[in-house]
Amino acid sequence: VHLQSIKSGNNFVPMSARFFKGLSTFLLYISISFTESASSASIDVLNMIDQKDNELAILDGEQEPYVSVKEVSKLFTDRLPFENAARQKIVLYIGNQRVKISKSSSFLVIDAQVFQMSKHAIGKYDEIYVPAESFFSILKQSILPGLDYDAAKRLLSLNLIEFNINGVAIEQKSNGTILRVNTSRQFSDGDISSFVNNNGWFYLTIREGIIDTSMIKKTDIRGLVTKVTSNQFDESAQLAFRLRSDIIGHEVYQSSDPNAIVITLRTPFKKLASHIKDxxxxxxxxxxxxxxxxxxxxPGTIGRKGTTEKDIVLDITKRVGSFLEKNTHINVVYTREEDVFIPVWKRTKIANESNGKLFVSIHVNSNPNRSVRGFETYLLKPGKTDDAIEVASRENAVIRLEEGKARKKYNAMTGENLIMATMAQSMFMKESEDLAAYIQEELDPLLDSPNRGLKQSGFYVLIGASMPNVLVEAGFISNPNEERKLKSVAYRKKVAKGIYSG
Structure with a gap:
């Protein structure tokens, strides 16, 4: 066979031989590199239950380790996950619990309880990947207390550990409230401590306690208690109860049939009619x-510089919530805390199910006339002016993105139907008017922008809120000057301060 040759110094080397030698060297280099990359791009799994070691491959190209949901499932169960490719969702079955995960969402649901990961899930190679550290942390606190992940070492350990704090029951009495912390074992008296702080929180700390946080989240809130939270530490567990009012004393003891830690919170006895208390x-x-x-x-309305309403109002809303959380005992509920689409009907549903006492919807405005500027606050009533009707029409246009049934319901919300919806909320109208007036009054000295006052129109997002409710338009993003201001953190902080103060 004739081989072409090339000259190299004084020697002639057959081209085919040189080519194959180079190719072999290159393939060997790739093989070694791939082996080294694969060994480093994985999480070691130490299963102390059946004494088996394993590895979880890590998704390439991400700043933090992402792992395949299906591969994680194989560590805990032989049952295959349920996959809905059309909706880009997957359901894992771990023990008696179902873990629901959606592509491009940072939220996951474990038996109706919602948890949030540090970053959203990623869809790649026909699989869904999740950020390892926060995903394993959620599994540990909700389903698998024997799960430990060392991010620095990339080591996942599995051990057979069961929860021993399984829920809280609250019972209201005429002169106080009884808290029953259900446990699966008895604890020594020295392992249980409690105290009340000056901010109205009662704390219960249990050494060697392991909390089933999913059950704590299902606590039926009543009596003196307005909120229950939990914290799992390495050697102890802590339950925190926010109290509605001061107590004159408390006692802690254990019962054995069934196992429980019982706390009595005593208040001065008052003979008040039940309807007055309600x-x-x-x-x-x-x-x-x-x-x-x-x-x-x-995205909502978009400014000339590309500024989107959804981003501006999310930042303002979080700042209002931060002011409330830092300076009051008020519980703050957000309809959204990240860049996600929430249907209009679901926003007031969240408010009602949270037993909200005020509902404040925050937006920014737009107008074809770019010279128009200023801030205004709206009430739910049929619009009186063309401007008000136009603003409501623009804000209500979001229903085009909703599913068919929701669109039909809101398409009928005009004329007489809108008046009926307004009448259904008439018991809150005076409070809504006062709230809107207070917000405008507090914003006025803070913002270098015209106060356009109180207005009314038929905003769908306010329909169905069983509480005083308003919609704030914080400025006109269509106005170049106000768009520039709204892009400023300092200005958004002023807007938030005004809404909070109102």
């Missing part, structure tokens, strides 16, 4: 629902 509870300002308009596939 009315006080109903009107106590303990929960405010903040609604950042638009989000996800709905």
């Amino acid at each position: 009315m006080k509870d109903r009107w106590r300002l303990d929960t405010v629902v903040l609604d950042a308009g638009h989000g996800g596939k709905d």
